[in-house]
Amino acid sequence: MSSDTDAPASDAPPQLFASRRRLIFKGRNGLVASLTSSAALVAVILLILFATAGGQSFRFYFFNPHFLWIALRGDPVKAVSSVLGGIVTNIWIFLLCEVLVLFFGLVIAWVRITTTPLLVPFRLLATVYADIFRGIPFVLVIYIVGYGIPQLSLGALSNESPAVYGCIALTLTYSAYVSEVYRAGLHSVPHGQILAARSLGLTQYATMRRVVLPQAVRTVIPPLLNDFISLQKDTALVSLIGVVETSRAAQIGQETYFNGSFLTMSALLFLAMTIPMTRFTDHLIDRDREKRLAGAQ
Amino acid sequence: MNDEVLKMTSVVKRFAHHEVLRDVSLTLHRHEVVCLIGASGSGKSTLLRCANLLETIDGGDIELFGQSLLDPRIDPDLVRRHMGTVFQSFNLFPHLSVLENIALGPVRALKRPFDDVRDEAMALLARIGLQDRAREFPDRLSGGQQQRVAIVRSLAMRPSLLLLDEVTSALDPTLVGEVLDLLTDLATSGTTMLIATHEMSFARDVAHQVAFLDNGVLVEQGPPDQVFERPRHDATRVFLERVR
Ligand SMILES: Nc1ncnc2c1ncn2[C@@H]1O[C@H](COP(=O)(O)OP(=O)(O)O)[C@@H](O)[C@H]1O
Ligand SMILES: [Mg+2]
Numbered sequence: 001m002s003s004d005t006d007a008p009a010s011d012a013p014p015q016l017f018a019s020r021r022r023l024i025f026k027g028r029n030g031l032v033a034s035l036t037s038s039a040a041l042v043a044v045i046l047l048i049l050f051a052t053a054g055g056q057s058f059r060f061y062f063f064n065p066h067f068l069w070i071a072l073r074g075d076p077v078k079a080v081s082s083v084l085g086g087i088v089t090n091i092w093i094f095l096l097c098e099v100l101v102l103f104f105g106l107v108i109a110w111v112r113i114t115t116t117p118l119l120v121p122f123r124l125l126a127t128v129y130a131d132i133f134r135g136i137p138f139v140l141v142i143y144i145v146g147y148g149i150p151q152l153s154l155g156a157l158s159n160e161s162p163a164v165y166g167c168i169a170l171t172l173t174y175s176a177y178v179s180e181v182y183r184a185g186l187h188s189v190p191h192g193q194i195l196a197a198r199s200l201g202l203t204q205y206a207t208m209r210r211v212v213l214p215q216a217v218r219t220v221i222p223p224l225l226n227d228f229i230s231l232q233k234d235t236a237l238v239s240l241i242g243v244v245e246t247s248r249a250a251q252i253g254q255e256t257y258f259n260g261s262f263l264t265m266s267a268l269l270f271l272a273m274t275i276p277m278t279r280f281t282d283h284l285i286d287r288d289r290e291k292r293l294a295g296a297q
Numbered sequence: 298m299n300d301e302v303l304k305m306t307s308v309v310k311r312f313a314h315h316e317v318l319r320d321v322s323l324t325l326h327r328h329e330v331v332c333l334i335g336a337s338g339s340g341k342s343t344l345l346r347c348a349n350l351l352e353t354i355d356g357g358d359i360e361l362f363g364q365s366l367l368d369p370r371i372d373p374d375l376v377r378r379h380m381g382t383v384f385q386s387f388n389l390f391p392h393l394s395v396l397e398n399i400a401l402g403p404v405r406a407l408k409r410p411f412d413d414v415r416d417e418a419m420a421l422l423a424r425i426g427l428q429d430r431a432r433e434f435p436d437r438l439s440g441g442q443q444q445r446v447a448i449v450r451s452l453a454m455r456p457s458l459l460l461l462d463e464v465t466s467a468l469d470p471t472l473v474g475e476v477l478d479l480l481t482d483l484a485t486s487g488t489t490m491l492i493a494t495h496e497m498s499f500a501r502d503v504a505h506q507v508a509f510l511d512n513g514v515l516v517e518q519g520p521p522d523q524v525f526e527r528p529r530h531d532a533t534r535v536f537l538e539r540v541r
Binding site for chain 1: 349351374375377378380381382384386388389390391392401402405406407447450451454
């Protein structure tokens with residue numbers, strides 16, 4: 001009987017071995033392959049940095065130990081502020097704004113989703129607010145706040161330091177972003193949960209507080225942390241209205257000594273601040289995915 | 298003596314222009330079990346949601362213990378505390394333990410001290426044989442166990458009546474029995490219940506009254522042997538033949 005398939009007609013076992021070429025990357029050979037490629041990559045990078053003219057000048061400009069050290073401690077004689085001192089400003093601005101943003105973001109989100117008649121006009125206001133501050137570039141917000149408020153003769157409010165205006169601008173913008181994160185989280189709780197809570201006679205407030213919020217928190221934390229990583233970095237933008245924080249201090253150093261190691265040091269300090277947060281956020285996201293995968297089996 | 302607990306009179310409910318309930322009148326007396334039957338989409342869930350004010354009605358009246366719930370002074374939260382509601386999909390709170398699920402209403406709505414509530418909740422759990430699962434989270438329980446917890450959660454509010462919406466429809470067939478047994482047990486001990494269900498033999502055995510809803514119209518209502526054995530309307534007969 002003839003057949004048009006290629007199936008072997010005899011009892012010979014099928015060929016199951018990988019080809020020679022594929023064997024190179026399998027098993028213990030795979031480890032050897034990955035070690036070889038890593039070593040090659042490191043060698044190329046070192047070669048470029050130490051054996052080429054471009055590499056030398058790159059190291060001198062960005063990784064000069066002498067200037068890295070000056071960047072850290074500053075140089076009062078030449079009016080160069082310490083990059084390390086600058087980061088302290090970034091940190092307190094971040095911490096203060098984080099707390100304010102967590103609070104105002106929640107208030108705005110809450111107002112936007114509640115249906116209490118009393119809050120209807122505020123709901124409109126909150127929506128307009130979120131639209132505006134998500135739509136204007138932050139650079140403009142910080143100029144408007146930092147140069148605008150002092151012109152308004154609003155008493156004490158018009159005589160604050162630039163850092164305070166920076167905080168106000170950051171809080172205004174980030175509260176709008178974060179309110180959206182909260183709102184998505186609150187909407188992620190199934191409607192049946194709300195029906196069940198209301199059916200037990202819980203008020204709208206108690207339903208929110210005891211049933212919706214605790215469940216929303218889990219979905220909200222990773223995107224919230226992502227926004228906080230951006231907030232940490234955007235604290236550098238308060239330098240636009242004259243605050244000498246770490247990136248501005250680095251820029252002054254770079255202009256004074258014509259050396260980029262100041263910028264490098266400032267970047268390293270930022271990384272020391274953001275990387276733990278980034279790792280932690282990714283860890284939470286992965287853990288949540290594993291949980292969901294475990295639940296879906 | 299007037300023992301009417303819930304009385305719906307000519308209730309009309311519309312979604313946009315779609316009339317989902319048309320002139321529905323239904324009375325639930327103390328210690329009475331009324332089973333609401335009808336094809337899916339006939340308006341059973343809507344009727345139950347109107348009863349506990351999760352929906353507003355477009356006509357007719359609903360009275361609880363002789364007081365109209367349309368009175369503007371009525372507080373829906375207070376009304377709902379007298380009506381236990383159980384859903385097809387359990388809707389237990391996943392972030393709370395079994396015990397906390399049961400205690401939430403009494404503690405947060407009735408403001409009763411947790412210590413009293415806990416003892417009562419444990420007694421309720423003992424009644425369904427789940428007292429040693431009190432500290433666990435709902436997702437550790439089977440569907441039948443979850444639904445029984447949802448039922449005692451509504452009982453913990455000491456409601457005057459229970460509204461149950463197809464509480465066995467989402468369950469694996471092997472788990473339906475334990476939930477129906479609990480309902481039978483509640484009926485025997487005199488719990489007032491309005492039960493939307495597709496379990497015809499349960500309705501026949503347990504209900505005092507059976508009401509048949511067809512496309513938003515309450516076509517027929519009467520004792521189970523009358524509705525099931527000698528239905529007066531063709532629509533009822535057709536429906537019963539289809540589900541049999
Ligand atoms: N929120 C709603 N908006 C619009 N239509 C609805 C809504 N809820 C229910 N309906 C409609 O009302 C009818 C009755 O639904 P329902 O009460 O759920 O029936 P049952 O519970 O008997 O299956 C259906 O046609 C359904 O599509
Ligand atoms: Mg239904």
